Every structure is written in C-alpha cells, then in structure tokens.
Amino acid sequence: MRFVETAVAGAYVVEPDPFVDERGIFARTFCAETFAAKGLVDRFVQTNTSFNPQKGTLRGLHWQEAPKGEAKLVRATRGRLFDIALDLRADSPTYLAHVAVELDADRRNALYVPVGCAHGFLTLTDDCEAFYLVSENYSPEASRAVRWDDPAFSIAWPAEPQVISPRDASAEDYAS
Numbered sequence: 545m546r547f548v549e550t551a552v553a554g555a556y557v558v559e560p561d562p563f564v565d566e567r568g569i570f571a572r573t574f575c576a577e578t579f580a581a582k583g584l585v586d587r588f589v590q591t592n593t594s595f596n597p598q599k600g601t602l603r604g605l606h607w608q609e610a611p612k613g614e615a616k617l618v619r620a621t622r623g624r625l626f627d628i629a630l631d632l633r634a635d636s637p638t639y640l641a642h643v644a645v646e647l648d649a650d651r652r653n654a655l656y657v658p659v660g661c662a663h664g665f666l667t668l669t670d671d672c673e674a675f676y677l678v679s680e681n682y683s684p685e686a687s688r689a690v691r692w693d694d695p696a697f698s699i700a701w702p703a704e705p706q707v708i709s710p711r712d713a714s715a716e717d718y719a720s
C-alpha cells in the first residue's frame with residue numbers, strides 16, 4: 545500500500561498495491577506494521593459501516609473530543625464517496641485546512657483521518673456504502689459536529705446534499 549500526502553498534516557490517501565492473477569485481485573488494505581512505520585495509529589478498536597441508498601447523502605462532519613479522539617481509515621465498499629478530513633487541531637500547521645478525496649469501491653483507495661480531525665462525506669452514487677476502522681470506542685458525550693457549509697472551512701462540495709440528518713444540518717458555526 546502507498547501513502548499519498550494531503551493538504552492536512554498526517555492525513556493520507558492510502559492506495560492499494562493489488563496482486564492481480566487469473567482469479568482476480570488481492571490487496572492488503574491495512575497493516576499495523578506498515579502503519580506504525582509511517583507513524584500512524586496502528587490499533588483500531590471498532591469498525592463502522594453506513595449504507596446510503598440515495599446519491600447526495602451527507603454524513604458529518606464529526607469527531608470525538610480528547611481524550612476520546614479517533615483516527616479513522618475510511619473506504620467506500622460500494623459506489624463512490626466525496627470524503628473530507630478537516631483539521632481541527634489548533635496546534636497543527638494545517639489547522640482548518642481540509643482534504644477532499646473521491647473514495648471509490650472499484651479503486652479500493654482509502655483516507656486515513658488523524659486524531660483531532662473531523663470526518664464527513666457526500667455520496668456520489670446511489671447504494672453507496674462506507675466502511676471504516678476507528679481507533680477509539682464510540683463516546684456520545686465526546687461526539688461533536690461541524691456543519692458541511694460552515695464558511696470557516698470553505699469546502700467546495702460537488703453538489704448540495706439531498707439527504708442530511710437534522711443534527712448535521714443544524715450544527716452551529718465553528719468557533720475556534
């Protein structure tokens with residue numbers, strides 16, 4: 545697997561190195577040793593999946609506050625996602641920057657989201673499924689959200705969301 549740097553310090557697009565033969569494709573999609581050598585979180589305690597029947601479904605942008613911060617390794621397992629990692633680490637050189645990447649089930653690429661970054665996506669196809677590893681257990685008390693169209697972030701989404709939860713649509717303006 546290859547790690548491609550992004551506009552957010554410590555966030556990487558993870559591209560697989562597929563083994564192709566007459567049976568099809570095999571690719572390693574996570575390896576603790578490789579992630580540790582890269583200085584990334586190498587231990588995940590939860591996997592999440594969301595299935596989104598309608599194109600234009602927006603989930604996020606979410607994160608958990610310290611000490612329940614989560615690193616995530618996100619991929620599309622069906623369809624395509626416009627995936628965002630947003631840097632909310634006040635001491636980061638890329639504070640308030642974001643990376644936008646198209647995650648494609650057919651390409652099997654992934655986005656590594658560091659602790660302290662918010663994560664969200666807009667689905668680009670119907671019947672789109674996200675699957676992600678998470679490095680911290682779910683904590684409703686530590687869960688936070690920022691709004692997809694908050695002017696503080698200037699995220700250029702490819703389309704307006706067609707489906708969004710009331711919580712996500714009404715998240716307050718970010719106050720650094």
Ligand SMILES: Cc1cn([C@H]2C[C@H](O)[C@@H](COP(=O)(O)OP(=O)(O)O[C@H]3O[C@H](C)C(=O)[C@H](O)[C@H]3O)O2)c(=O)[nH]c1=O
Pocket residue numbers: 592594603604605606607663664665682709
């Ligand atoms: C995240 C989570 C949620 N839940 C429960 C809480 C709610 O009753 C229900 C749906 O949760 P929520 O509306 O937060 O689901 P999403 O909007 O898809 O949340 C996710 O969306 C963005 C894209 C993320 O990166 C996060 O992993 C996660 O916040 O599942 C759990 O039981 N465990 C969990 O780990």
